[in-house]
Amino acid sequence: EDQVTQSPEALRLQEGESSSLNCSYTVSGLRGLFWYRQDPGKGPEFLFTLYSAGEEKEKERLKATLTKKESFLHITAPKPEDSATYLCAVQPVYNFNKFYFGSGTKLNVKP
Amino acid sequence: NAGVTQTPKFRVLKTGQSMTLLCAQDMNHEYMYWYRQDPGMGLRLIHYSVGEGTTAKGEVPDGYNVSRLKKQNFLLGLESAAPSQTSVYFCASSPTSGRALAKNIQYFGAGTRLSVL
Numbered sequence: 001e002d003q004v005t006q007s008p009e010a011l012r013l014q015e016g017e018s019s020s021l022n023c024s025y026t027v028s029g030l031r032g033l034f035w036y037r038q039d040p041g042k043g044p045e046f047l048f049t050l051y052s053a054g055e056e057k058e059k060e061r062l063k064a065t066l067t068k069k070e071s072f073l074h075i076t077a078p079k080p081e082d083s084a085t086y087l088c089a090v091q092p093v094y095n096f097n098k099f100y101f102g103s104g105t106k107l108n109v110k111p
Numbered sequence: 112n113a114g115v116t117q118t119p120k121f122r123v124l125k126t127g128q129s130m131t132l133l134c135a136q137d138m139n140h141e142y143m144y145w146y147r148q149d150p151g152m153g154l155r156l157i158h159y160s161v162g163e164g165t166t167a168k169g170e171v172p173d174g175y176n177v178s179r180l181k182k183q184n185f186l187l188g189l190e191s192a193a194p195s196q197t198s199v200y201f202c203a204s205s206p207t208s209g210r211a212l213a214k215n216i217q218y219f220g221a222g223t224r225l226s227v228l
Contacts (some may be wrong), residue, residue, distance in 0.1 A: 004153070043219030089154070098152060101146075
C-alpha cells in the first residue's frame with residue numbers, strides 16, 4: 001500500500017535554530033516527491049519537486065533532499081515567517097494523477 | 112489572476128441534505144482534483160479529471176459525485192450528506208504544458224469548510 005509518513009507532527013524552534021523535517025514513503029514506483037507549505041486557513045502552496053535519489057533543491061532557507069525511502073526538508077536559520085505546516089506528497093509511476101499526502105509537520109518558529 | 116477559486120468558503124449542512132461545491136480555475140489547466148483534509152490524515156484524493164467531460168475516482172470517492180462540463184469548472188456534489196463528510200475540501204488544478212508541468216505542480220484553492228450536523 002502506498003503511504004507517506006511525516007515526522008515530527010509538530011516542531012518548535014527558536015529563530016535561527018536549524019532543523020530537519022522527515023518524510024518517509026512507500027510507493028510502487030516513485031515518479032515524484034513533492035513538498036508543499038500550508039498556512040492556516042489556506043490551501044497548500046508548492047515548494048519543491050524531487051524525482052530521483054540524490055537530488056536536492058533549495059529555496060531561500062529551505063533545502064529538500066531525496067533518498068530511495070525518505071526525503072528531508074532542511075530549514076537553516078529559520079525565521080518566524082517560516083512558521084507553517086509542511087506537507088509531503090508522492091506521485092506513483094502507475095498513475096500520474098494520484099498523489100498521496102502525509103499528514104504534515106506543523107512548524108512554529110519563535111522570535 | 113485569481114488562480115483557483117472555491118465557493119462557498121463555509122457551509123453547515125444537516126444530515127441528509129445535499130449540496131454542490133464549485134471550483135473554478137482561470138489558468139486553462141487540463142487536470143483538476145478534489146481532496147478532503149482531516150486532522151491527522153493529510154489530504155486524500157476524492158475524484159479527479161484529466162479534461163472536460165472526463166472524471167475518475169480517487170482514494171475516497173464514496174458518497175461524492177463530480178462533473179466537469181466546462182474546462183474551467185469542477186463540481187463536487189454531496190447527494191445525502193453524512194457527519195463523516197465533515198471536513199475541509201480543497202480543489203486543485205495542474206497544467207499539461209510548460210515549466211509547471213515539468214515540476215508536476217498542483218495549484219490549490221483556499222478550501223471549503225463543511226460541517227454536517
